[in-house]
Amino acid sequence: MAPQxxxxxxxxxxxxELVRPARPTPREHKRLSDVDDQEGLRFQIPAIQFYPGDGSGRDPARAIREGLARALVFYYPLAGRLRELPGSRKLVVDCNEEGVLFVEADADVTLDQFGDALQPPFPCLEELIFDVPGSSAVLDAPVLLIQVTRLKCGGFIFTVRLNHAMSDAAGLVQFMTAVGEMAKGADAPSVLPVWQRELLDARDPPRITCTHREYEQVEDTKRTLIPLDDMEHRSFFFGAAQMSALRSRVPPHQRASSTFEVLTACLWRCRTIAIQPDPEEEVRVLCIGNARTKFNPPLPAGYYGNAFAFPVAVTRADKLCQNPLGYALELVKKAKADVTEEYMRSLADLMVLRGRPHFTVVRSFLVSDTTKAGFGNVDFGWGKPVYGGPAKGGVGAIPGVASFYIPFRNREGENGIVVPVCLPAPAMRIFVQELDALLKDPPPSTTTNKSTFVISSL
Structure with a gap:
């Protein structure tokens, strides 16, 4: 196996090529919700799936292309183009059947040659999801770009790039699942798509009833935005031993906290120490939270718009770095608890009243848990992928700001979470040292929890 x-x-x-719906679909304009069209979602987000061959000799590109055309009959807005209404920055979909970009490709490599590289950052990613000229704009461009790359071993790689304003991870997986079902011969998706973006529109009149510090306009007075040059990408694996070691670092009454909460507190603290902000300045972590079940009644099962918030924990850098891990954990738990139906209503109202602002990126760290999104269950007719999920970390053109939590099985067969992290090289060295200390040197009472973590780099 070649090293990554x-x-x-x-x-x-x-x-x-442009793949259009297999049958005529309605020609109309459909409004996005007031949560969909915020500035922070106006970018392209990539996902990648690796599939082994099944010896059948079937062509995955042909099967997926045909399934895609049939699925677009039901998901016809995805074959349209986003436009912006003059004067309001409101996004609408021109459902014009122009189609989804599709690229068929072949690679002179086998799945086995990737070895431990089946986690971000992926080698030659720019070749596996080629940026077709003119395709990456938010407006007046294809909403989806899909590439199917056949491998020498009979396996294949499915990559997709989505305009995030159209859907979140759950919505993308719902569509990918529909493509797989149609590719396998189904007459209709098992979960029919629901548009109903008005469910997340602002109230009339709009009124901000909750605190939304994630949208504070913070000036970068100390030039703390992470630079674009000299960036290092690594992925870190957290299995049972690693999580046990981290839990040993918090007080007993906090050890029942969720894996997401403990891991987020740890990474936020280690990352803040690594980037060395001014001790007196505020730092924040934004915890993406799925809000589908927060509504009464819950959003319809087939809803494929953006249905999440960015609840934020904020504190001074010195307090975060000098206090024990339990301090950060309590802040993360409180932020997660903020997301309610009222919070989402207030968020939509804020977008309308304040011009659809971007979430704060200055001294911010954003985490998104994709472990329950379902990427690993998408079946195009070749079974489940050996890896499925985000293709890289980061948010749009902003490096180092975001990390995803991705379900992963390591080479020893242990299930856990892999987390891609992007930092300048000097900061990455400090980050690794801080994380290593937490994982390798637990308190004396929990010495049995000593463990190591996997690092991959490109």
């Missing part, structure tokens, strides 16, 4: 940092391969691509 030395794996290089060539990809031969056919010319990109």
């Amino acid at each position: 940092d030395s794996l290089v391969f060539k990809v031969r691509r056919c010319e990109a």
Whole structure:
């Protein structure tokens, strides 16, 4: 197996084509919700799936292309183009059947050659999801770009790039699942899509009833935004031993906290120490929270719009770094608890009243848990992927701000979470030291929890 940092391969691509719905669909304009069209979601987000071959000789590109055309009959807005209404920055979909960009490709590499590289950052990712010229704009461009890359072993890689304003991770997985079902011969998706974006529109009149510090306009007075140059990408694995070691670092009454809460508190603290902000300045962590079940009644099962919030924990850098891990954990738990139906209503109202602002990125760390999104269950007819989920960390063109929690099985067969992290090289060294200390040197009472963690880099 080739080590990840030395794996290089060539990809031969056919010319990109537009796949349109297999049957005529309604020609209309559909408004996005007031949560969908906020500035912080106006970017393209990539996901990647690796599938082994099944020896059948079937062509995955052909099967997926046909399934895609049939699924777009039901998900026809995804074949349209986003427009912005003049004067309001309101986004609408022009359902014009222009189609989804599709690229068929072949790579001179086998799935086994990836070895431990089946986690972000992926080698030659720019070849596996080729940025077709003119395709990456938010407005007047394809909403989806899909590439199916056949491998020498008979397996294949499915990559997709989505305009985030259209859907969140749950909505994307719902659509991918529909493509798989249609590729396998179904007459209709098992979960029918629901548009109903008005469910997350602002009230009339709009009124902000909750505190939304995630949208504070913070000036970068100390130039603390992470630079674009000299960035290092690594992934860290957290299994049972690693999580046990982290839990040993918090008071007994906090040890029943969720894996997300404990891990987020740990990474936020280690990352803040690593980037060395001014001790007196505020730092924050934004915890993406799925709000589908927070409504009464819950949002419809087929809803595929953005249905999450960015609840935020805020504190001074010195307090976060000098206090024990339990301090950060309590802040994260309180932030998560903020997300209610009223919070989402207030969020939609804020978007309308304040011009659809971007969430705060200055001294911010954003975490998104995709472990329950379902990427690992998407079946196009070749079974479940050996890896399925985000293709890289980061949010849009902002490096280092975001990390995803991705379900992962390591080479020893242990299930856990892999977390991609992007930092400048000097900060990454400090981050690794801080994390290593938490994982390798638990308190004396929990010495049995000593463990190591997997690092991959590119």
